[in-house]
Amino acid sequence: MNKNILRPTSLRSQSVSHRSLATCGAAAALGITTMIAATPAFAQDAEPEEVELETLRIEDDTADVNPYTQKGAPYKARISADPRRVKPLAETPATITVITESQIEEAGTTDLKEILSQQPGVTIGTGENGNAFGDRYIIRGEEARSDVFVDGLRDPGMTTRESFAVDQIEITKGPSATFAGRGATGGAVNAITKQASTDYNFSRVDLGIGTDNLYRGTIDTNWLLSDNAAIRANLLYSNQDVPGRDPANRERWGAAISGTLQVSDAVRFSLDYYHLTANDKPDLGSYVTASTADGYGEPFDDIPAFTQDGDFLKSDVDTVTGRIFIEPFDGFKIVNSTRYGESSNGYVTTGARGGVDGATIALSDHQGWQEVRYFVNQFNAISSFDTGSLAHTLIVGSEYSDHKVTNGVYSITNSGATNCTVSGRGGTRPGYCITDADGNLIVEPDAIRSLLGREITRDGSDSVWQVSALSFYAMDTVDITPWLSINGGVRLDATDFSLATRGEDYRQNETLWNGHAGISIKPVDEMMLYASWGTAKNINGGESDLGSNCGYGGFCVDPVNPAVSGRPESSTSFEAGLKWDLFDDRFLLTAAVFQTTKSDIFELGSDDYSIEGAINTGKTRVKGIELGVVGNITDRLSGQIGVVIMDAEVLESIDPDNVGLTLSNFADTQATAQIRYQATEQFAFGATATYKSAMYAGQPDSAASFNETAGRYSYRVPSYAVVDAFAQYKFNEHFSGRINVQNVGDADYYTAAYRSGAFLYKGDERRATVTLTGRF
Template sequence: MRRTTNIRRPVSLRQRATLAAGVSAVLLAQPAFAQDAEEEEVQLDTLEIKDHTADSNPYTVEGAPYKARISGDVRRTKPLAETPATITVLTETQIEEAGTTDLKNIVAMQPGVTIGTGENGNAFGDRYIIRGEEARSDVFVDGLRDPGMTTRESFAVDQIEITKGPSATFAGRGATGGAVNSITKQASTDYNFNRVDLGIGTDDYYRATLDSNWRLSDAVAVRANLLYAQQDIPGRDPADRERWGAAISGTAHISDSVRVLLDYYHLTANDKPDLGSYVTPSTADGYGQPLDDIPSFTQNEDFLDSDVDTFTGRIFIEPFEGFRIVNLTRYGETSNGYVTTGARGGEDGVEIGLSTHQGWQEVEYFANQFNVMGEFATGSLRHNVIVGSEYSDQKVVNGTYGYTINGESNCEGRRGPGYCITDDSGAIIVDDISGFLDRDIVRGDADSRWHVETLSFYAMDTIDLAPWLSVNGGVRLDAFDYSNIVTGRDASVTNYTYSDELWNGHAGVSVKPLENLMLYANWGTAKNINGGESDLGANCGYGGLCITDDTDLNSGRPESTTSYEIGAKWDLFDSRLLLTAAAFHVTKDDVYEIASGSSGYDQEGNINTGKHRVRGIELGLVGNVTDRLSGQIALTVMDAEVLESYDPANVGLTLANFADTQATGQIRYQATEALAFGGTVTYKSEMFAGQPDTAASFNTEAGRYSYRVPSYVTGDVFVSYKISPNYSARINVTNVTDEDYYTAAYRSGAFLYKGDERRATLTLTGKF
């Protein structure tokens, strides 16, 4: 089956002239065959011309705004309904109507995905956990890795694709639980268009975006997406968020068989972040509870700043039908720096003291991906082959900030004088909380210089043995050179270097007992290098370099994941509704652990001593239930268990920041031609704090997990109205019940990320 991009183009002037000439010829010829009309009645098909704007998502099914037909990754050669894997796709329309904009918030709403916390360049939750596995470095844009712990926005995105299950054949190192791939908006030679969105809302919410496409000729076009956004975090003043963004795309059809795409992307995100609350420790009497009414403790000098600049070039060559060459090249630089304030509770869980969390990171990367794709037959077998290579050079520099607290201490902290905003009765004892610490901040030197070069080769084939039977398989080799120059707390400098090769593969079979029903079974593997997460230097507590006492890296094996999945996909109603079901079993071996007691910051004991498994089911529905009712509904029920650990007490425990049951439903109802309304409901079951990928922290004295993140249900609603063919309005209310809910916990329970309180916004859209 030849892969198309589903781009609908209007009838050109030349086509219209040809059509008119054809109709005229038919009319002029009437007398010539009128005498035969009585003998034979000629019935012509009705010609229907549809006008479809070029600014819409080219990957969706026409008339089903929530249902994507194909992936934006050129290596996914089959339609999504025929792809034997669990891939959740969030379309542009769905993202807009949900009222979410940051990638973190969009992805966190999806079943099977939670977010985590961390330090040193990754403190504010821009990290994902997919099916229980760490995935913060498994973020991609248009099929190329997007490194760096930065803020990511959706203003230039056509759709977001979340692949669940090991994806190393496509993604390379890592991708043990899955991957997140954003598909960006591209220039179109269809025709000129402009779209402006202006938003205003509660808590000083302002957002403006511009999407303009200029068709310079039949072969050349340029598209610009611009963003400015500012908002206070509801109920958490002085915490706020600000965004500046630009995405410029150019396309040129060099010939009928050669097309070139060039992209530039920039985002500046300046936030004054809010670390939310904290949860009290569990006791023998029950789990500790979050402090829902804790006041905002963000300091005036707090910041979380991200800058992203990337350049991407793509060449598409199709010398003849069934054969394509696609080359992608990207160079990018990102930076992320923060000084944030956290809250800690006293032993009684009431007295609230403030703490400082800080770090900075700079990333420079280059990547080139080369793909050759062919569709051909060998006898009765139909092949869909992909052979490719990828080279990447990624450099990451991490450092810290020095700071001096000028405010007066008023309590005893863990390490000496402390800074408390309440007393042991819970009463506020500070008049100006946001100016309490009054810190002087100075950027410090680098303490880690991480560098990985990777050369990869892969080959994949999907073979149609019969119209109802297909098999697929692939293999990938990632050969890398690793170095990490780490400056210790005692100012000692150590240079860790090593090289290795990672082999991964996948295989599966698909059966179609009915034309639109596919049953499949697949197997896949993934591996991550020892030290694969770049933001923690020589500390493997959050995925940094994991070493033994003698720094013999050869004893540090890569983490290895194996997954089995069986599933079904049923495409109904002229491919406008897709039902999916999958059961999966994921096992991860050689998991990095810190066997150094409670501190977690000393390289002692064993490494690669952990093993765990995650199994579960996922059910989904996406598309049009009726002509007026659309939606995407998904449910994931999972179970995680630690199977092996250096500490026998960890065996049998669940994983940290892992929700057993998750469900999301987003629906829209087209009441009239002009009026549509709908909403989203999200449920996540309780989770427990701890180090990602390992056992949740357990209090043996209390007989329960140390820190719990309670389950929650949130709801969002929207109403949109088409004022005229060119103008429309949409009202969104997020967290409509003003629920106090929490999305993740720091592994020691020191702080607890709080979801946004209720917000209402009005967005006016103009197209011209």
């Protein structure tokens, strides 16, 4: 439906549900008063206007548009969906990168890991024997695999995440613990989901078919049950082979059901259910040889697919979320959110590595499972008021969460005939190889997948990890004058941690204090200069999938004094920047310089899994500059371009040889450009280009492995540049089509490496997709 009339509704009702109004793209037309009601920016200095809602007509908008974007600029997010971000993004003193629904669709990306890997400042980490396989992100050099949120509530567990029900993805960079709680050292990721609207009925169907047996279908439909109630359903099915890596494939099916009920002008309820099953036969790509005095080791580009018949990576996620929005009077509202969720993640995967001689490619097992159960309740009271000439937006909130993870393993029996000798920690042993010492295949390609002859049995659990936390926070944004604002906040997290392993039980209680503060100045109406400071802390054993594997994020025990659990890791960040809104707020230019210092880091000792009489021995620093533009460059040209140049350094370590080294899985230079050109009213085309400089493998949050003999880092992930392209045509107001080509140049590129080079994630080869869309 392309032309619609909004039904009259009170401003108070819209303030409670700004999503519904913004869905029609009407905020710009309603003037400053409705903008204040539709977003949390209560403290803006503006005179109210009389609004005639009964005569408002919405032209040339689709009903399913992202409600948070700037009208007429679909790549530019206007506001954050987090109500605690009380200013528009152009006036928020922090680096927040937003990927809108239009960008996700036009880029042809679907999994969250695929979307985030294209963003500057974000890299991907591998699963390891100490880390579960699944979505794992690194922001500004710091682990963020537990700092993923959905609609402002933590989404724990190592799972696969999809974009079919997402309106936009918000990446906050820099310590964010006042908002996010424990962790969030490098930042946090917040996925904003599609919600039911009481504006009008609409339906959208997307059907895609592509190379490598790709089939994908989604349905997005919204029904009005009454003037005050609606339900929205998003459904997904997708199946595809991994390009060029048969038999590896990916299958997804999911459902997101959202309901809303406007009880009165002051009260609204919403209830959401989300399910996703991701069933993959994973491909771990390749492996990289060790560096020598003559140069860096190289990836094996031509290694055939070695996924075994019994391999799998399966994630199941089920969550139920309820919210109540109350606005008893203008300038004050309450948002209370409750979520219960369960997820599971299990995998048996095959890695590649060198045998006793460097040219031999041998296969190895990686396996594990986890089951997650979590509950969270978050309360926010947001009030706008004046004290004399000062305009305040005060947030007072609390959060209770209970998060339990059971980890276990699989028993694997390889009944296939061994054909080589491989080395390991226990010495040499018979193994399974696919090449000889000269690099020639010794197994026929079609026979590789059954080489190991796997028999898999799920064993019991080997650890139970649980953390409950009670949190309180307060934040205030004060407009001193129309050109000067200050903001600050403080958060208390009282945590209760327990870990039961097969050998030991551990408990600890920690009280974490974090805060942020900032100042912003507007020398002209559309430009803001700001400076900000923030902190973050995390408890010992904060990563749920690692048990007592110290150094990976698992629980660290001092062998000299086992009763000592150490201090929490802590980080402090400083950032100064500029944001400049141009062209009637349809184009935003940003620039920021930053530095994050992380102290009291839990490090490894000589045996790589324990420590030697000390716990908080590490200190690192990441500093850099980030530049970005987003929005409409001309009437026809729009896009988002981001560049970050960073430097990471280990400042202190239990191993003096680590001092001065860079961090693992850290790319100094990263850039992304997504450009869209509207050639005619019906036809548009564009491209996404991504560049990441070289990275070096190593333990999470620590120095990259360094070869002292060779005088260089041990395992290098080469730099890469990848270009994707799309073209779309609008046949009429109901039907359109889009062609996407990923990795246009069919480049061999790699996104992350295991600390020993034993496997190296390979980016997808070229893939083409045709998608037909119907809107009704």
